[in-house]
Structure formats: structure tokens, C-alpha cells
Amino acid sequence: MPDLTPTIGAFASVEKAALQSILDALKGAGYTLIGPTLGEGAIIYDEIQGIDDLPRGWRDHQEPAAYRLQRREDDAYFGFVVGPHSWKKYLFPPRQSLMKVQRKDGTFQVTDEPDPPPRYAFIGVRGCELQAIHIQDKVFLGGPYQDAHYKARRQQSFVLAVNCTEPGGTCFCASMGSGPRAGAGFDLALTELDDIFIVEVGSEVGAMMMRESGWRPAGAFELQQAREALAAAEKNMGRHLDTSDLPNLLYQNLENARWDDVARRCLSCANCTMVCPTCFCNDVLEVSDLSGKNVERVRVWDSCFSIEFSHVHGGNIRPHTRARYRQWLTHKFASWIDQFGVIGCVGCGRCITWCPAGIDVTAEVAAIRGEV
Ligand code: SF4
Numbered sequence: 608m609p610d611l612t613p614t615i616g617a618f619a620s621v622e623k624a625a626l627q628s629i630l631d632a633l634k635g636a637g638y639t640l641i642g643p644t645l646g647e648g649a650i651i652y653d654e655i656q657g658i659d660d661l662p663r664g665w666r667d668h669q670e671p672a673a674y675r676l677q678r679r680e681d682d683a684y685f686g687f688v689v690g691p692h693s694w695k696k697y698l699f700p701p702r703q704s705l706m707k708v709q710r711k712d713g714t715f716q717v718t719d720e721p722d723p724p725p726r727y728a729f730i731g732v733r734g735c736e737l738q739a740i741h742i743q744d745k746v747f748l749g750g751p752y753q754d755a756h757y758k759a760r761r762q763q764s765f766v767l768a769v770n771c772t773e774p775g776g777t778c779f780c781a782s783m784g785s786g787p788r789a790g791a792g793f794d795l796a797l798t799e800l801d802d803i804f805i806v807e808v809g810s811e812v813g814a815m816m817m818r819e820s821g822w823r824p825a826g827a828f829e830l831q832q833a834r835e836a837l838a839a840a841e842k843n844m845g846r847h848l849d850t851s852d853l854p855n856l857l858y859q860n861l862e863n864a865r866w867d868d869v870a871r872r873c874l875s876c877a878n879c880t881m882v883c884p885t886c887f888c889n890d891v892l893e894v895s896d897l898s899g900k901n902v903e904r905v906r907v908w909d910s911c912f913s914i915e916f917s918h919v920h921g922g923n924i925r926p927h928t929r930a931r932y933r934q935w936l937t938h939k940f941a942s943w944i945d946q947f948g949v950i951g952c953v954g955c956g957r958c959i960t961w962c963p964a965g966i967d968v969t970a971e972v973a974a975i976r977g978e979v
């Protein structure tokens with residue numbers, strides 16, 4: 608019997624319907640499938656069972672402070688970009704139980720072993736999002752103290768990436784070097800053409816999941832089509848950000864008048880940080896029930912835009928929106944590099960689309976550069 612397992616690095620061609628066999632193989636291997644699906648008037652990430660749950664035939668029109676679903680003229684499975692959710696929702700959940708304490712029989716019983724997390728297979732991870740996962744890997748796993756909760760989820764996750772062939776109006780991944788093609792770190796990466804998927808095999812597990820897909824080696828013409836689609840996507844980004852000498856630019860402009868200007872528009876609502884796939888600020892709370900017998904310590908998402916976030920002994924170190932916006936932007940594009948050796952933005956455009964005031968980070972950086 609011929610070996611049906613492609614080699615790592617191979618480019619295979621599969622019929623579109625065969626994506627279901629890859630998803631079935633993942634489910635058979637014990638993975639919980641998380642993928643894009645229609646919900647809440649947007650394309651969100653949720654548990655899916657198969658290709659029928661994907662938002663086939665839909666696109667998302669995006670611009671500053673605007674997001675609309677629109678029907679496509681074709682039946683593309685991945686003919687949209689990114690919505691309000693990101694994969695951090697699963698790797699770094701908005702609410703994580705850290706410890707439970709129960710008062711019983713005059714003593715305290717402490718439980719700090721969380722339930723084992725599911726093995727997630729992330730379906731449809733875009734290049735910018737894969738880079739965002741790598742950035743959060745540095746945050747949660749890079750230093751001397753590793754986050755056990757993130758590690759448990761991340762280590763056993765499977766990534767099925769999708770290369771973007773139609774960037775959205777707020778995308779600028781090409782400027783940030785994170786897309787439209789997915790970089791290293793995926794198990795499988797799809798490029799959607801009219802009738803087929805080109806699948807790049809990135810790992811042994813990925814190769815195993817291809818066994819029942821009826822794949823064949825991709826032909827030269829198909830590969831050329833995929834290359835051309837990605838080259839066109841790179842040219843058609845909705846936005847551009849000049850990254851040259853960014854840390855110096857920002858550090859030398861801490862008193863630039865643009866911070867006052869943006870502070871007049873910013874609502875300090877924290878939307879941008881909630882949707883951002885790299886933001887990781889969090890708070891730790893202790894919550895007791897009404898009987899006083901049960902206490903839970905939980906970690907919840909927080910934001911540098913929250914007034915309480917910068918409250919330290921003696922007062923608040925960033926009491927005004929001007930200081931909070933400056934902190935956020937300067938952290939993303941300058942001090943993040945000092946901290947983690949990498950820029951903190953991947954150019955996904957979420958903070959532009961989901962900002963109710965339509966504040967555009969690419970325009971803010973350009974203004975500080977003196978280009979506006
Ligand atoms: S700062 Fe904005 S564009 Fe950059 S990664 Fe975060 S949400 Fe995406």
C-alpha cells in the first residue's frame with residue numbers, strides 16, 4: 608500500500624470538500640476544533656464541527672469604526688479577514704481560575720490544580736495571528752517564570768493556518784512583516800484557489816492529518832496561482848505603517864502635541880486592547896461567595912486604558928487619556944521591543960475597526976512622524 612503521508616515542507620493540492628477529512632482526522636485525534644463561524648453579527652471564533660460551520664460565501668467589509676458582513680459572489684470558505692475575536696481567547700482566556708479555597712470542618716482546603724484544558728485545533732489562523740501567538744509565547748513562556756496555564760494550552764495546540772489572498776480595509780500586516788503569508792510555526796497552511804486548496808505541510812502531525820484527504824502534489828501552475836494571489840494581497844493592503852526607527856521616533860516625541868489631539872478623540876473604552884491579539888494586561892481578583900465559605904482567585908483581562916490599572920500606592924500614574932493612549936502606542940511600537948525583542952503589533956487592524964472613535968494607529972504614528 609502506498610504511503611499516504613506527505614513530507615514536511617511539501618505542497619499538496621486537495622479538493623475543497625476534502626478539508627472535511629482533515630477536520631475529521633483532527634477530531635479523531637482528540638482535538639476540539641475552533642474556527643471562524645457566523646455569530647453576533649460578525650465572524651467570530653467558536654467551536655465548529657466541520658466545513659459547514661465555516662462562513663462560506665461571506666466577506667467582512669472593514670474600515671475605521673465600521674464592520675459589515677457582506678455576501679460574496681463566490682463560495683469561498685475563507686474569503687474574509689479577521690473579526691473581533693482572536694486566538695488569545697483560548698490560549699489566555701478572559702477569565703482563568705487560578706486557585707479555589709473552601710472552608711470546611713474548621714480548616715481550609717486549597718485546590719490550585721486546574722482542570723486539564725482541551726486540545727485545541729485552531730482552524731483558519733491568519734499570518735498576522737500566527738505572529739501574534741509567537742509574540743504571546745514570548746510574553747508567557749519566554750522569561751524565567753513561565754505561565755503554566757498558557758503553556759498547557761499552547762503546547763498541545765494544532766494550527767491550521769490560512770494565507771490571506773484578500774486583505775481588508777484596515778489590514779497592514781505587510782508593513783509589520785507578519786503576512787499575508789503565514790510564517791513558520793503552523794502544522795498545515797492553506798491557500799484557497801477557485802476550486803482547490805494548496806496545502807503546505809509544516810509538521811509531522813499536520814502530515815498525518817492529510818492521510819485521508821486524497822491529496823496529490825500541487826502542480827507548477829497551481830503553485831504559481833497561489834504565489835500570484837499572495838503577491839497581489841501584499842500590494843492591496845488597506846493600510847501601511849512606516850516602521851523605520853520606530854522606538855527612537857516615539858521616545859523622542861513623548862511631548863508631541865498629537866497626544867493631546869488623540870486624547871480629545873479617545874474614549875478610553877479599552878476596546879482596542881480587548882480585540883488586540885497581542886495585548887496581555889491582566890488583573891488577579893479574589894472572589895468569595897455569599898456564605899463566605901468559598902473563595903476563588905481568578906485572572907481576568909485588564910487594559911492599560913482602565914483608570915484603575917495604573918493606580919499604585921499614593922495615586923494614579925496615568926490619570927489622563929493622553930498618558931494612557933501614549934503608554935499603549937509607545938508600548939506596542941517601542942518598549943515592547945526592549946521587553947520582548949519584538950514589536951508588539953502584527954498589523955491585524957482590529958484596533959482600527961473596533962475603535963468606536965475610528966482612531967487609526969497607522970495615522971497616529973504617521974502624524975507623530977510629521978507626515979500628516
Ligand atoms: S495594535 Fe491594532 S493592528 Fe496591531 S496587533 Fe493590536 S489590534 Fe492588531
Ligand code: SF4
Pocket residue numbers: 872873874875876877878879880912958961962963964965966
Ligand atoms: S483608541 Fe479607540 S478603542 Fe482604544 S480606548 Fe481609545 S476610543 Fe477606545
